[in-house]
Amino acid sequence: MRVEIWSDIACPWCYIGKARFEKGLAGFAHRGEVEVVHRSFELDPGRAKGDTEQVIDMLAQKYGRTPEEARSMEANVAANAQAEGLGYRAEGRDHGNTFDMHRLLHLAKARGRQDELLSLLYRANFAEERSVFDDTVLAGLAVEAGLDADEARTVLADPGAYADDVRADEREAAELGATAVPFFVFDRRYGISGGQPSEVFGQALEQAWKDRQVTGLIPVGGDAAACDADGSCDVPGADAPGRGA
Numbered sequence: 001m002r003v004e005i006w007s008d009i010a011c012p013w014c015y016i017g018k019a020r021f022e023k024g025l026a027g028f029a030h031r032g033e034v035e036v037v038h039r040s041f042e043l044d045p046g047r048a049k050g051d052t053e054q055v056i057d058m059l060a061q062k063y064g065r066t067p068e069e070a071r072s073m074e075a076n077v078a079a080n081a082q083a084e085g086l087g088y089r090a091e092g093r094d095h096g097n098t099f100d101m102h103r104l105l106h107l108a109k110a111r112g113r114q115d116e117l118l119s120l121l122y123r124a125n126f127a128e129e130r131s132v133f134d135d136t137v138l139a140g141l142a143v144e145a146g147l148d149a150d151e152a153r154t155v156l157a158d159p160g161a162y163a164d165d166v167r168a169d170e171r172e173a174a175e176l177g178a179t180a181v182p183f184f185v186f187d188r189r190y191g192i193s194g195g196q197p198s199e200v201f202g203q204a205l206e207q208a209w210k211d212r213q214v215t216g217l218i219p220v221g222g223d224a225a226a227c228d229a230d231g232s233c234d235v236p237g238a239d240a241p242g243r244g245a
Contacts, residue, residue, distance in 0.1 A: 087127025194224025
C-alpha cells in the first residue's frame with residue numbers, strides 16, 4: 001500500500017502532521033508493507049530565491065497583526081509541536097521560497113534518502129538555529145541525509161534539475177483537489193487533509209488496507225489544521241483569522 005504526502009518545509013502543520021502520521025503508522029500491523037512517498041507543494045511559490053524574512057515579521061504584515069499577536073499565534077503552533085515531542089522555535093526563524101528544497105528532495109527520492117532529508121529539513125527549519133534558505137546549509141543537510149556532496153551541490157546550482165518533478169507533483173495535487181497541506185493520499189482511495197490526530201491516520205490505514213479494491217478518493221476525518229495554497233496556516237485556539245506561519 002502506498003501513502004503519498006504533499007507537504008512544504010515552510011508549513012508547520014506538515015512538520016507536526018508527519019510526526020502524527022508516523023505515530024499512526026507505528027501502530028499499524030502491516031506497516032512493513034506501506035510505501036511512503038513525499039510530494040512537493042509550495043506555500044509561497046511567488047517569492048524570489050534569496051528573499052527571506054523573519055517569520056514573526058511575515059505574520060504581522062500578512063495578517064495585519066501586532067508583533068505580540070504574531071508571537072502568540074506562533075506560540076500556539078509551538079505548543080502543538082511540543083505535544084508531539086518536536087522541537088519548535090517560535091521566534092528567530094526565516095521564511096522564504098522552498099523550491100530548491102523540493103528539487104533536492106527529488107534527488108533524495110532517486111537515491112532512496114527522501115524521508116531522511118525531509119526530516120532533517122524540518123528539524124533545521126523549525127527546531128534548530130539553521131536557515132534552510134541557504135545553499136551551503138542545504139548541501140550540508142543533504143550530506144547528513146546520506147547524499148553525495150558534489151551531486152547535491154550540482155543540483156542546487158542548476159535551477160532546472162528536478163524542476164519538472166516538483167511541478168508535476170504540484171499539478172497532481174491540484175488535480176486531486178488539494179488546496180492545503182499536509183495532504184495525505186492512501187492508495188489513491190482515501191484522502192486526509194491537515195495535521196489530524198494520529199488515531200485518524202491509524203484508522204485510515206486500517207480502512208485503506210481493508211478496501212484496497214475501492215477506486216476513487218474518499219475523504220477521511222474532519223477539518224484539521226493545515227497550510228493552504230496562499231501560505232496561510234490554521235492555528236487551533238487562536239482568534240480570527242487564526243493563522244500561523
